[in-house]
Amino acid sequence: xxxxxxxxxxxxxxxxxxxxxxxxxxxxxxxxxxxxxxxxxxxxxxxxxxxxxxxxxxxxxxxxxxxxxxxxxxxxxxxxxxxxxxxxxxxxxxxxxxxxxxxxxxxxxxxxxxxxxxxxxxxxxxxxxxxxxxxxxxxxxxxxxxxxxxxxxxxxxxxxxxxxxxxxxxxxxxxxxxxxxxxxxxxxxxxxxxxxxxxxxxxxxxxxxxxxxxxxxxxxxxxxxxxxxxxxxxxxxxxxxxxxxxxxxxxxxxxxxxxxxxxxxxxxxxxxxxxxxxxxxxxxxxxxxxxxxxxxxxxxxxxxxxxxxxxxxxxxxxxxxxxxxxxxxxxxxxxxxxxxxxxxxxxxxxxxxxxxxxxxxxxxxxxxxxxxxxxxxxxxxxxxxxxxxxxxxxxx
Numbered sequence: 001x002x003x004x005x006x007x008x009x010x011x012x013x014x015x016x017x018x019x020x021x022x023x024x025x026x027x028x029x030x031x032x033x034x035x036x037x038x039x040x041x042x043x044x045x046x047x048x049x050x051x052x053x054x055x056x057x058x059x060x061x062x063x064x065x066x067x068x069x070x071x072x073x074x075x076x077x078x079x080x081x082x083x084x085x086x087x088x089x090x091x092x093x094x095x096x097x098x099x100x101x102x103x104x105x106x107x108x109x110x111x112x113x114x115x116x117x118x119x120x121x122x123x124x125x126x127x128x129x130x131x132x133x134x135x136x137x138x139x140x141x142x143x144x145x146x147x148x149x150x151x152x153x154x155x156x157x158x159x160x161x162x163x164x165x166x167x168x169x170x171x172x173x174x175x176x177x178x179x180x181x182x183x184x185x186x187x188x189x190x191x192x193x194x195x196x197x198x199x200x201x202x203x204x205x206x207x208x209x210x211x212x213x214x215x216x217x218x219x220x221x222x223x224x225x226x227x228x229x230x231x232x233x234x235x236x237x238x239x240x241x242x243x244x245x246x247x248x249x250x251x252x253x254x255x256x257x258x259x260x261x262x263x264x265x266x267x268x269x270x271x272x273x274x275x276x277x278x279x280x281x282x283x284x285x286x287x288x289x290x291x292x293x294x295x296x297x298x299x300x301x302x303x304x305x306x307x308x309x310x311x312x313x314x315x316x317x318x319x320x321x322x323x324x325x326x327x328x329x330x331x332x333x334x335x336x337x338x339x340x341x342x343x344x345x346x347x348x349x350x351x352x353x354x355x356x357x358x359x360x361x362x363x364x365x366x367x368x369x370x371x372x373x374x375x376x377x378x379x380x381x382x383x384x385x386x387x388x389x390x391x392x393x394x395x396x
Contacts, residue, residue: 015057022053044084051077105297106326108165108174111148113155120152121389127156129377131370137162138371141173141180142193143271145220145322146358149390150193153378156386177271184362185210190371191362193217195271199278211364216357217378219393221320221347222275223354225332227308232256234336237353243315244276246286251313259313263289264304267296272318279354299327306331320347321391348393357395 026049051074058070110119131137137158142150154162154172163170175183181197183189185207196214201207224240226232232255235243242248243261252258265288266273276285288294295301301316306329308314316332320342323334334342337353346352360375377383384394 018056019053022056023049044081044087047077047081047084051075051081105144105176105299106147106174108147111151112165113151113158113172114160118151118155120148120155121386122152123156123382123385127377127382128380129157129373129382131158133159133161136368136370137171138190138368138374139171139173139188140191140193140374141175141183141189143177143180143195143358144174145271145319145326146193147174148326149218149387149392152386152390153374153383156382157374157377178269184212187363187366189362190366190368191360191374193360194358195274196359197361199274200269212361213364213367214359214361215375215379216359216395217383218358218387218395219347219350219355220358221342221352221355222272222279222317223320223323223334223342224315224317224337225302225305225323225334226315227305227312228331228333229308230256230313230333232335233333234339236338240337241280241283244280244285245283262311262314263293264301264311264314264316265294266301266317267294272301275319275356276317278356302327302329302332320344325391344391344393358392 054070054077055074058067058074112118113120140150140154151172158172162172164172166173166175173180173183173189177194178200180189180192180194181200184192184197185201197212201210224235230251232251235254239248239254243254244263248254249261250258251261263286265276265285295304295316302318302323304311305314305316308331320334323332324342336342340346340352342352342354347355360378362371378387379396381396384396387394
């Protein structure tokens with residue numbers, strides 16, 4: 001039976017209109033998929049577009065042989081595309097299943113006072129200061145990195161009958177650096193353990209005129225870290241300033257391989273970001289590349305840098321004890337600075353360049369006698385023993 005011929009101008013018109021409509025929908029769908037699927041998977045789907053068009057065009061060709069050839073070409077392109085989608089999609093799912101998603105700052109349950117299984121430091125004798133349940137107990141709070149230390153102070157000096165951590169009627173709190181400082185400024189905390197709070201009140205703010213007392217109680221090192229496979233072990237102070245000012249953007253410029261330096265920041269209210277500001281000595285810090293490069297929790301920035309598959313070339317910062325002990329990760333390495341290793345001895349002697357004190361502080365107008373007693377005890381040999389046993393360098 002003779003096959004019916006199709007009018008050529010009509011054939012061209014139909015194919016053109018269908019192609020335009022099809023490509024418009026493909027373009028719109030592709031735009032939406034950019035935000036939903038990995039780019040390699042999306043690129044693998046591209047051959048499906050001509051495959052479908054060729055399949056459609058094949059119905060307008062006169063000879064049966066030509067139609068069969070075009071349909072096989074379309075089928076082949078579709079098979080290739082779906083194979084690539086399966087491969088790259090499977091790889092992405094594998095990597096996603098191996099991404100580090102633990103974003104807890106510290107497991108406070110492991111460092112609670114009055115618990116025989118707690119990891120806190122302890123004295124081998126009863127403390128010379130011991131509050132009674134009838135005393136007006138100081139409300140203490142602090143940073144994540146210092147929680148085990150000030151929990152050991154509570155364990156040594158407070159009565160066992162105090163309310164649980166963060167109880168509304170309690171005296172023992174953990175709200176991290178920014179939270180504890182704000183609570184102190186508001187007058188809701190008597191004694192806070194953390195970084196220097198002066199950087200958290202700007203001129204003109206309601207806290208600018210609040211008078212605080214502040215006492216250093218130990219030394220800590222500010223550290224920078226990369227993945228263990230990054231071929232750089234030491235950076236100079238100037239190189240670090242160059243990286244965080246945005247003037248050095250590739251690892252090859254500091255002795256490494258040709259790879260972009262991906263800077264991950266802590267949130268701008270964190271103690272570690274304030275530490276970075278201090279050590280930049282007034283040099284403007286390069287802003288985060290995107291919101292994804294700002295990490296809310298200190299553990300998060302460690303986990304991101306440790307996840308080399310998804311974050312190659314990453315660099316982060318934190319404090320020594322937190323990065324090396326509280327949230328240690330075998331996949332990161334702490335960089336030397338000016339060739340000096342960050343360790344307890346070098347931090348204690350201040351030979352490590354980025355060494356600073358941490359403090360206990362509170363409002364002068366809220367200072368009470370029990371707070372003064374606790375402060376004096378923390379500076380005593382017993383308090384400093386717990387500072388040392390908690391992993392920090394004492395200063396008294």
